[in-house]
Amino acid sequence: MIATFRNHKWNKEPYLFHGETYHTAFSDFTVTYNIPKSYTLASTSENDRFPSQNRGSFSVNRVKEIFITLLKKPRFATAEQDGTSIRVFGSNKKVSHEVLQEAEKSFSFYQKK
Incomplete structure (x- = not known):
């Protein structure tokens, strides 16, 4: 996630157990990865392949955050x-x-x- 920048400083708040504790803008992300052969990658990308390749990259546009997980079998x-x-x-x-x-x-x- 990328915090917003307002009044010449990053707009971020301390963690709270309830509610949204962050202010983020929509952003574009490009991720490049190199993972062990026994794992597959799943992410926010709508173009994930299953199983994933060991090396690659992907982009997602206009999202507030990106999710990535590595899974074994x-x-x-x-x-x-x-x-x-x-x-x-x-x-x-x-x-x-x-x-x-x-x-x-x-x-x-x-x-x-």
């Missing part, structure tokens, strides 16, 4: 809903698909609310 399940990709990673194929079904229900619920 994950199971993968995906669905598309209202133009949004829902991706679930886990260690068990059956459980990953069950969690994906719940994620789809949750996505639908929050879209309506």
Whole structure:
């Protein structure tokens, strides 16, 4: 995340347990990575490949923050809903698909609310 810059200083607040403790602007990010062969990378990018390559780079535009995780031998399940990709990673194929079904229900619920 990149903090906003106001009045000639960085606009940042101390961590609070409840609520948003940061003020960020939308930014563009480019990430280059080199990971061990036994891992795969999952991120904010809509263009992630599964499994990922060991070396590469990706860009994301107009996001407040970027998420990256390295996973060892994950199971993968995906669905598309209202133009949004829902991706679930886990260690068990059956459980990953069950969690994906719940994620789809949750996505639908929050879209309506």
